[in-house]
Amino acid sequence: MTLNTATPAALIALDWGTSSLRAYLLDHAGRTLCVRPLPWGIMRLPQAQPGQASSAGFEIAFDEACGDWLREQPGLPVIACGMVGSAQGWREATYLDVPVELSGVAQLMTKIERAGQPTIHIVPGLIQRGELPNVMRGEETQIAGILATRPSDDADLLIGLPGTHSKWVRVRDGQVSHFDTYMTGEVYAALRDHTILGRTMNSDAPADAQGFARGLAVANRPEGRAGLLSTLFSTRALGLTGQLDGNAQADYLSGLLIGYEVASVLVSHRAQGALPHIVLCGQDDLCQRYVQALRLYGADEPELAPHATERGLWHLAQAAGLVPAVAN
């Protein structure tokens, strides 16, 4: 595929996670020339031929993602973030300990050097050590993207990254000071697809806003505070008693789970003083669910931060000297 553009590219930026791969071609000002979404997450790589090296699946996916861009413009620098740098990834990248300034991330790229091929620079993840440790890979890049486009006097932020494993990240004085992981998205899918709760759900039903709002409300009620393990069963019991239609049960469950996540985040950050400004970054429809929960539970209106991944990859490539650090 030719690019059909007069603008030369400056960077190939890969957002390479567990279940998908997105390749961005960016120009000298960090503007997106092309986005290519592919299904080749690190757990779903294309099948290599028998006898090929264990990295062959990564090579094939990489070539599909950006081989043509590199043939057209050899020597383009390549940066990647996400689970591609995990123990199950192409090459294990390092972790930086929090608290950390994200500019440090750019100094510790892990390089995949391949004979006659461009080097791939993998962004390190973050680790929070302790008795209940925590790790992230990929979200550090989104945070870098959010911080790069904000006024530097934004001293204190709470960044929410909803998804399979939601991250909630506290930023103080420009440093990532603490983060938590909520397995909300993955727990939702496991409960819907692999417990009795799914049996009475109509999985083809369109989104049910009332069911979702009802789940949010329950998670915030005194009975709701008995906890998730207990209120989960109401998804079924409300159905058995004719109080909740099968078309609404999946979104009721979504409301319960997102409700518990958001309530827990607010409690733990309010315990440290006034709630900071909240920024959300993720898929639009999912972020809207979190906005609704935050409103219901009395938080100020959050800000939405689109395109944080490509902003972050661009910013980190600049900080690492892969592209010129011009104003953009």
Next chain:
Amino acid sequence: MTLNTATPAALIALDWGTSSLRAYLLDHAGRTLCVRPLPWGIMRLPQAQPGQASSAGFEIAFDEACGDWLREQPGLPVIACGMVGSAQGWREATYLDVPVELSGVAQLMTKIERAGQPTIHIVPGLIQRGELPNVMRGEETQIAGILATRPSDDADLLIGLPGTHSKWVRVRDGQVSHFDTYMTGEVYAALRDHTILGRTMNSDAPADAQGFARGLAVANRPEGRAGLLSTLFSTRALGLTGQLDGNAQADYLSGLLIGYEVASVLVSHRAQGALPHIVLCGQDDLCQRYVQALRLYGADEPELAPHATERGLWHLAQAAGLVPAVAN
């Protein structure tokens, strides 16, 4: 199979749940002459022939469970409890509203009458109506069995029935006054088998008491109170940082989940005054996990109640007049 016993039987009692069926043959004093465990839960019935009635799977399972007993001693009364009385069961049995005295249960049996065959009496379930309703089928019989063998001046009890869907039942003045359902067992299986947490677990490892105790402790710590959705991920993160071996991760997760369940039960019942005497009924090894949690969280030593199901079926059969109400 002949019974090889001189004692005539008085009752066939079936504990017929979602995943298994246990048939008991009891004598005139309620003593167990024979127990027959079968895999024919209502969701796993034997395959009927094409063209047979929808109840054929139940008929085949019933005949395997107790057909020979009935041929040897025709006219034996038959009582059954559990999901066999659900909408997906052989015949939908009624629900009684709590608060309720369990003697009332015996008056509202649902009968399956079959030409030339003995009538099967299905015990009604219990329902707790309200904005967060709750239901049980089968546990009411275990509660009846526990209460039938206790001094009647035991005014206030908290009965825990650990399992796929744990029930915690408050009994006041001989009445079931309130109950909650915790989906702990089913959530554990869904998380272990269908999320990333299972990837680093060694599923063949023997039980790891230390891992379990550590999960219990985390669920009770201030950070643990951030809730299950957040601390779940520590199962993986502790593994990634070399702090929790793959052999211990399944039991750590079990400790987390049982810990949240028990902590929630204790909080909600302590909020109503002094904690009543606790009775546990369920599989031995599972009950031992709950005993450990109750001890760690400062509850008095619970009592274990074995054989509650067959005691309950016998007691309810007496109350319904299916067998003579002699002292036993």
